[in-house]
Amino acid sequence: MFVQRAYWPFCWQVMREIFARCPAASWEGHFANCSVLVILLCVFETSAFAQSETSIEQAGIAVLQKNCISCHGDPRISNLDLRQRETILKGGTRGPAVIPGKAEESILYQAAAHSGELKMPPGRARLSTEELESLQKWISAGANWVKTAATVGQKSEPSWWSFRKPQRPSVPEVHDKNWIRNPIDAFILRQLEESKLTPAPSADKRTLLRRVFFDLIGLPPTPEELKLFLGDSSPGAYEKVVDYLLASPHYGERWGKHWLDVVRYADTGGYQTDLYYKDAWLYRDYVIGSFNKDKPYDRFVQEQIAGDELWPDNLDLHGSYYIPEKKMEHMEARLGTSLYAISPVYHESGLDVENYFDMQWTDWVDVTGSAFLGLTLGCARCHDHKFDAISQRDYFGLRATFSGSDRVEIPLVHRMDLFDQWQFYPRHIRLQQLRAEAEKISNQAKRRIVDSLKADLPKETREAYEVPEGKRSPEQQKLAAKFQEAINRIKEEEIVAKMIPVEKGKYEELVKEIGKAYLQTLKPMPTATVLGHSEVMPDVHLLIRGDYRNKGERIKPAFPAALRDENEVIEETALRPLVPQRRKALALWLTNPGHPLTARVMVNRIWQGHFGNGIVATPNDFGRQGQPPTHPELLDWLATEFVSRSWSLKQMHRLMVLSSTYRMSSRANEANLKIDPQNHYLWRMNPRRLEAEAIWDSVLAAAGTLNLKADPLKYFRPLKQINPALLNELGGPPVFPPLSLDEREGGDLLEKSQWPDSLDPNEHTRRGVYVYVKRSFSFPMFKTFDAPDASLSCERRQNTTVAPQSLALLNNEFIHRQARAFAVRLLRENGDHPAACIENAWLLALSRLPTEEEKRKNLEFLFTLEQRWRNDGKKAETVNWLPEQLRTILPARAEALAKLCLTIFNLNEFLYVD
């Protein structure tokens, strides 16, 4: 019998095993075992074990291909490349991966078998016993290499699901065909049927209407809209509502906000001085507008990453004041890149440019990874990603795509407007002249104060101050500086008081003149802050342990190795001057229809918006540390559908909200609860609490104070009739609702001047999405209800239930102001009829009528409170908030009604959507 040489280590091991188990004294046993060995070897040679040399190698290499190459192939995580024998033997940062012939001593095998410190593959189950066996055999046999299909140039399929291209699955067969409205239902129902779960019955019409209104536009239906829908028994009634909502400009406000969370939108730079980004709102409006016009998502991505490189243009006129539409479109695309201009920046980073760019690039790569790729690239900044196939080189390759890009402020006017600015510039000169004159007078008066102060100074100090600067001794410097500090503390009022009458008259006149002159200057030229290119393109280096002062090798721009095909590279033309195209390459690569992540990540976000949880519950992390999809096939079906429907978001919304799945009730079913208490498989709709801004909007909507800044569209008006000009009426610079005294004076706000309350009270009740997002001070009402921190991407709102929320809705000035406004609205609409007021209140706030019992309870409440107020006559006199026309109403009654309105704002039913 001849045993191939390559098998000897294995035979030896088998023999060792046998001898170890065999009592040394028992020769009989020994012989018996030897015969076992002989038989075994025969079997080895001839049957299942008798693999040819190549089959052992093929099996071993196949294990590597399937489980390891995605990280230890092209990405060379930990510097380890398992694609060739030489590189395997050379190993990575931990030394040789394999010692031929010694499987148990090889790090590769130890890691795979979880027998050593290192456990691979990360974040996943250990390899199967069969796989381990193949690996062990292959190493024991000398770890020889054979060429397999995968090793001959052809790239292996990535091992991680989300790195593979989505494959269009066929729509599954189910038993209950009647339930299926579209393919989404088939995928959901099959899973339910397999898990012995039954789908919840359809929600009633009123619940469904409220749900779809909040989901699509973030506002409750008005009583008229409710009535129309409840009265419409035609088969397409619900479809009509959906189309109406998708055509509403408020859809963009709702869904734009979701996107703004993902891209950490804010109006300021954060940190101590919290730089004001005066053009940030243009990006906010750009996002809202993009959703409203159903901009294809691939285009949306392209614009944000590389609007300038893809559609370079200017605003020049063509023979008239008309700017061609194409140019406007290109300008809009360019606004998209403001995504990168709104990153957090701290003031003093300006002192250290390397630090500044390091902060910028870190934020830019992070936000790109989170928002578009759904990957946490940040891990690979300091070292190769421990779980995903992203190496540190990949990370810096992406960083290099942003090198040479920087914020630039561009005029948002055409050349003629620009010339106007130059024409009227002398008005600014006039303003400066007047100001200089005023300062002259003010300085004269100030000098008088200084002189009188000086007279009271100790001799040395006075002398020190009188010595010209630069000639003072150190001691004199100190004394003089101290006096200078006192001078700097002199206040404007003191100076004005010290002016002689002639001066004062002149001064006051000048101040008036300055005001007038200011009104005559042109308004500041509108600009946008977007990405452009710096004159030099700094080299990007791999940073050792992520420290910007510790530079490693130079890195060229590139896409992450595990996600690209070999031909997908960033090429730069040799032409000079070089027009950078790096971001353009990135944008086009991301929006390639076959990209494994882009479409999946976005459809998952839409799904989360409608169903409460994503199919992947971690929308910013499709890597190994994220949650696996609950319905992988559905996700791929949606992703491919999304691409084939030209990346239309509105069509995806439509598909989802028209499904039977979406229309299910949120009520629980005992049997289902036992099987799937978390509702992973969607046997019912998830009830949800409204987010901070939606609570704000709902309060205002009920109170009738919501300023939508555009005519609410008439019911069922088709999309094409919407005047595009109407859309422009949304948005604008951020609004500053007044802070309560406690909020303003309490100490959270660094400088009171940093929150200039909007002067126009109508601006105080705009939708939440337009409220100023200040990184160092989030609007208290929103912060209490889990508004995100706006410095890092927020994939999903937190949802906490804590006492400060209850305190805010019980005691805050805003809520009481709105409760009174709500009461005024009810009194206006229903007159002094408590029962009618209650019914209307319920309809406005909760889209339903109160039950008889509820009505009775509320009437009792009104009566009790009214009595209380009447008995306290003095207190009742303080009720002066009723408008003139309603002064006939008993103040005590109005107060009671306002308290009922307040109660409604606090109801769980008001804050939760079924």
Place this chain on the structure above:
Amino acid sequence: MSDLKPRCNGCAGEGPEVRSRRDFLARFGGGFGAVAAVHLLAREGFGELPASQPVNPLAAKPPHFPAKAKAVIHLFMHGGPSQVDTFDPKPLLSRLHGQPPPPSILKSEEKTFLQFTKLSEAPLLAPRATFKKYGNSGLEISSLFENVAQSADDLAVIRSCYHDAFTHGPGVQLINSGVFRLGHPSMGAWAVYGLGSESENLPAYMVMVTDGSISAGAPGYGAGFLPAVYQGTLLRKKGTPILNARAAAEFAPGEQREVLDLLNWHNQQHLASRPDNSELAARISSYELAFRMQTAVPELTDLSRESESTKKLYGLDDEITEPFGRNCLLARRMVERGVRFIQIYKDGWDAHTSCDENHAKNARAVDKPIAGLLTDLKQRGMLETTLLIWGGEFGRTPVTDGQANSEVRTSDGRDHNPYGFSMWMAGGGIQGGKVIGATDEIGLRAVEDKVHVHDLHATILSLLGLDHTQLTYFFQGRNHRLTDVGGDNNLASRLIRA
């Protein structure tokens, strides 16, 4: 030492077993026991809670190991006090006053980035304050803190603190959260996340500001990526001490109760048809807590029941010491009421000019109150379980500030210095009368036994009974820690009383 970051422990979450364990609990556990277990698992870094998990996030949780300290009072000297004027005596400075720094110091000048100062062009500046030895331990403390010095044997001074954020905002952010970029939770938030709240009616993490404001703004004491419920609550100086925690003026007496009763009636009706949704139930009970907070907060801030001698101890009888003293006394009252983590900020230490005068003024305002706090806590037997931390966001340069070209700036100020500075701890299991580490001969850079912010954080957590490597939160693809990948310095073991 700890400036080497050998391994990314923070990223090393265990893989499949844990994940499935959590999934198992989340999916099939049901019942409260399982829910609580899931919550503990989440704290140990086994992933975040399923969003619908109805658990009180502030429920008290057991520590990883027995805690030395139950509460922390962090006396944040905002602006950055100078180490060489307070707790790190450098006699050489007096000898070399007015001269340039020695050549040994200038060797690595380019690595010492200062805000306004070029090291080689700035003369050394001797402090006016004098140092003396105090207590049995002979700890050297400057005359600026002569009252605190009476408790020298309780203080452990760390003279070798360092980091690399040389401006205020990032410095505050770094001291609080370990990371100078925005978005990361502050240590108070981590502590409450790890241990929950002992107080029924008050927030577990409270912040007081004496003078001015905090450079980093509210994010300085924020929850970052942790749920907002863990953020610090500011005790307001004006208006209602805790935002909205006073019945609105719009309510007639007793009326708020009527509102709450009607609300409760409706909410119960609503809940009855949705009995499985415990979030709704949690919201109902949050109104009762809110109602109680309205009385707990005024009770906390009402100092009328404190004795005159106590008030005097904290310096409430002196207008200079009163503001900080009041906050110190409030801090003690908070600890008594179960508040877990307290920060008192004292702004004003940013002495770019006239450092001597600036520090004399600021020390005068805080020295007596801090000494009073130490004494009072000790008398009441609370110092054993209350950790005091003193320090700024960084220290100051031993050389003069470099803004001499500006007319206001003269030569006797000091610039920011994150490369070496002092902090001290007391109480909460700390072995007092001790000095850890040292700066170079002029007090510019920490050179001996260097202590990074992560090491401080690891120590603070460990005194609270938390293992900093185990206290993790899953965010953006990995388990984050307060100490990021650091905190390897075994500082805690050397600070804790045997």
